[in-house]
Amino acid sequence: xxxxxxxxxxxxxxxxxxxxxxxxxxxxxxxxxxxxxxxxxxxxxxxxxxxxxxxxxxxxxxxxxxxxxxxxxxxxxxxxxxxxxxxxxxxxxxxxxxxxxxxxxxxxxxxxxxxxxxxxxxxxxxxxxxxxxxxxxxxxxxxxxxxxxxxxxxxxxxxxxxxxxxxxxxxxxxxxxxxx
Amino acid sequence: xxxxxxxxxxxxxxxxxxxxxxxxxxxxxxxxxxxxxxxxxxxxxxxxxxxxxxxxxxxxxxxxxxxxxxxxxxxxxxxxxxxxxxxxxxxxxxxxxxxxxxxxxxxxxxxxxxxxxxxxxxxxxxxxxxxxxxxxxxxxxxxxxxxxxxxxxxxxxxxxxxxxxxxxxxxxxxxxxxxxxxxxxxxxxxxxxxxxxxxxxxx
Numbered sequence: 001x002x003x004x005x006x007x008x009x010x011x012x013x014x015x016x017x018x019x020x021x022x023x024x025x026x027x028x029x030x031x032x033x034x035x036x037x038x039x040x041x042x043x044x045x046x047x048x049x050x051x052x053x054x055x056x057x058x059x060x061x062x063x064x065x066x067x068x069x070x071x072x073x074x075x076x077x078x079x080x081x082x083x084x085x086x087x088x089x090x091x092x093x094x095x096x097x098x099x100x101x102x103x104x105x106x107x108x109x110x111x112x113x114x115x116x117x118x119x120x121x122x123x124x125x126x127x128x129x130x131x132x133x134x135x136x137x138x139x140x141x142x143x144x145x146x147x148x149x150x151x152x153x154x155x156x157x158x159x160x161x162x163x164x165x166x167x168x169x170x171x172x173x174x175x176x177x178x179x180x
Numbered sequence: 181x182x183x184x185x186x187x188x189x190x191x192x193x194x195x196x197x198x199x200x201x202x203x204x205x206x207x208x209x210x211x212x213x214x215x216x217x218x219x220x221x222x223x224x225x226x227x228x229x230x231x232x233x234x235x236x237x238x239x240x241x242x243x244x245x246x247x248x249x250x251x252x253x254x255x256x257x258x259x260x261x262x263x264x265x266x267x268x269x270x271x272x273x274x275x276x277x278x279x280x281x282x283x284x285x286x287x288x289x290x291x292x293x294x295x296x297x298x299x300x301x302x303x304x305x306x307x308x309x310x311x312x313x314x315x316x317x318x319x320x321x322x323x324x325x326x327x328x329x330x331x332x333x334x335x336x337x338x339x340x341x342x343x344x345x346x347x348x349x350x351x352x353x354x355x356x357x358x359x360x361x362x363x364x365x366x367x368x369x370x371x372x373x374x375x376x377x378x379x380x381x382x383x
Contacts, residue, residue, distance in 0.1 A: 009368035014379045017319050017343065020311060029223045030231040035212045043211050043239050047204055050243055086236045
């Protein structure tokens with residue numbers, strides 16, 4: 001018959017003393033069978049604080065993005081008050097080459113409730129599509145000058161959809177966004 | 181003792197994969213259910229720190245479950261998954277606390293001779309009116325020596341005597357049931373020389 005290894009090392013009397021020892025030891029060390037309510041509450045507060053910290057970090061992150069978007073829009077707003085239009089580029093664009101932007105071959109006219117906001121959406125999409133874009137604000141209209149669109153380039157499809165162009169569209173485009 | 185029912189485990193498993201509120205609720209519930217046994221395990225080992233310090237470290241370690249991107253493989257695996265995360269997180273925190281307080285890191289020094297160990301100052305004195313006081317003191321002193329050498333074995337014996345099942349103890353020690361049974365038997369054999377002179381010959 002297999003021995004019950006865990007049971008017969010100590011006599012009943014010996015186990016009695018050991019059990020009493022451990023009962024007192026656990027009491028001395030503050031060990032309880034169940035978690036006291038005060039500790040549960042304390043832990044809940046720490047969990048809540050961790051949640052709030054994460055939410056704050058997320059909100060602050062969004063605030064940074066909003067501030068950056070705001071910085072672009074300030075540049076465009078300023079352009080509406082000066083005689084010469086202000087150019088905002090999505091890529092590093094030297095002033096010498098800006099003269100080459102005159103009269104690109106294809107023009108797309110769009111209307112939007114907010115030409116400025118839509119222009120930024122196009123600029124964002126051009127970044128994702130790896131297309132050079134130049135934003136020019138003048139009066140209440142915004143021009144987005146796009147260079148070197150490529151036919152059937154998958155990464156440019158989303159951008160072309162915004163401009164109501166087919167996937168086969170290629171070359172340079174000037175998008176003029178007017179208010180509705 | 182700490183074992184969760186299948187219904188509780190399934191509910192926790194679902195919530196852990198849920199949104200922020202569900203996960204938060206699950207972690208709070210897990211803390212409530214599993215912290216007592218983990219506190220006992222840590223308290224037996226890290227006695228140089230205060231009770232409140234150990235509670236703080238344990239709570240901070242439980243918060244790692246919430247921050248962790250890992251999930252348990254199944255509902256049944258939740259307790260072992262919790263033990264791994266909490267104990268690993270707590271180990272770092274305990275090391276820092278011991279270093280900060282300039283305390284000697286506890287060692288489970290298997291094989292040290294009895295003569296090398298001094299009687300611990302913090303020997304727990306048991307005082308029960310129905311037991312022989314001299315025997316109690318003798319047992320306390322013997323246990324104090326044993327616990328300094330083998331805090332984990334002391335915990336295993338304690339759990340086996342307080343009615344925990346082999347499966348529960350095996351979960352805490354992350355061993356199979358058979359290995360745990362063997363470990364408890366060997367631990368009692370190791371304990372015997374420390375107290376046999378107090379209570380007469382062992383069975």
